[in-house]
Amino acid sequence: MTHLLALLFALVxxxxxxxxxxxxxxxxxxxxxxxxxxxxxTDYPNDPYNDVAQYWPRGYGQLSEIGEEQHYRLGSYLRQRYSDLLPLTYNYNDTYIRSTDVDRTLVSARCNLEGLYPPTERTLSQPSIKFQAIPIHTETSSNDDLLLSTSSCAKYTTILSYLEESYEYQCVMNETAQIQEEVAAFAGYSSFTSYIYDILFIEELYNMTLPDWVWPYYPNPLKNLYLLQQFITSAGTTELQRLSAGPMLKEIIENMQAKVNATLSPDRSLYVYSAHDSNVVNTLQALKVFNGILVPYASAVIIELRELNSSNYVTVSYKNSTETEPYLLQLPGCDSLCPLDQFVELTKEVIPDDLDTECAEEVTAGTEYLFQVPAAAILPEWEHCFQKPKSDNGLFHFLSFQTSSK
Structure with a gap:
């Protein structure tokens, strides 16, 4: 494979x-x-907490009572934020909810809706019903081209494999090879997986005493390996962003344009997408506003269409805690209050024309891709792997890699 060339980029x-x-x-x-x-x-082979009935009685991957509360609170916040936008009583013409076909996202959506649409006297038509019954739409994972669009996208898989062969990525893998081997042996894996970070994180979150062997590796370098392997690379190029976050952003933009043109039918005011940390990261990367920090539970990206002085604008906010107000973000090349037409232009390169057609395209040998890596994802001991220039603001490394025939 032809390795990386230094690229100089000046970016706000x-x-x-x-x-x-x-x-x-x-x-x-x-x-x-x-x-x-x-x-x-899941657990890991030598996990002292692998008795699922004792430690995780709802089952692996299931939403906890804490998670239910987090989404009820987020829904209550959205009710307050959109009190002038949404009536108190749910109506098909006001709100649409889409979820991945996964228990924890479906239950999160339900709990969120409990906060967004609390019961009212008008909706309690039966004394035993204490909630507003609201539909949550989903597709099977294999057919979900909106929130899980990469699951069967051959072009995405091919580009990602080339990225993982890039000099920088392989340099980090070589730098951490001994660590990966040691962790795999301690954990009982036949081969290393960075997913072990997520298991250890949750067990520590639940005040479970972690084995002594963990501490030379946790939280770092396991945390940043997990971040790099599972998130940064998944939408590390414009093309990967186009195939992962692009379909949902396309729907959002088309809905905003239809709203302005009075052609949105039904003429709803709110679309909600209940998904995963990967969806949030991919979207933030596609919008060029990802800070390189793992996404907390119940975090939300809020993309709002606004009207000011008879003109239309878009704001992007990130709410990464149920305890704080959202952070208003600024996309490179636009003000925080971004004119709709300019927002459309800035995101044009990550919006697919036709997902099925693009996923079926072959990746041409010798094609060069720009790989953007948030500096926060790079540990000091990995800096020598990333000697290409950073952007002027110092927040990102900009690299390139080329494909070749395998």
């Missing part, structure tokens, strides 16, 4: 914005959130 940083300006009136919103607190998706 995507940044958190503290704004006292008039942001106008919200007329439409799309909210993408991660599910709430959950049990580990």
């Amino acid at each position: 940083a995507a940044q958190q914005v503290v704004s006292g300006e008039d942001l106008g009136t919200i007329i439409f919103s799309s909210v993408l959130y991660r599910h709430g607190d959950r049990a580990p998706a």
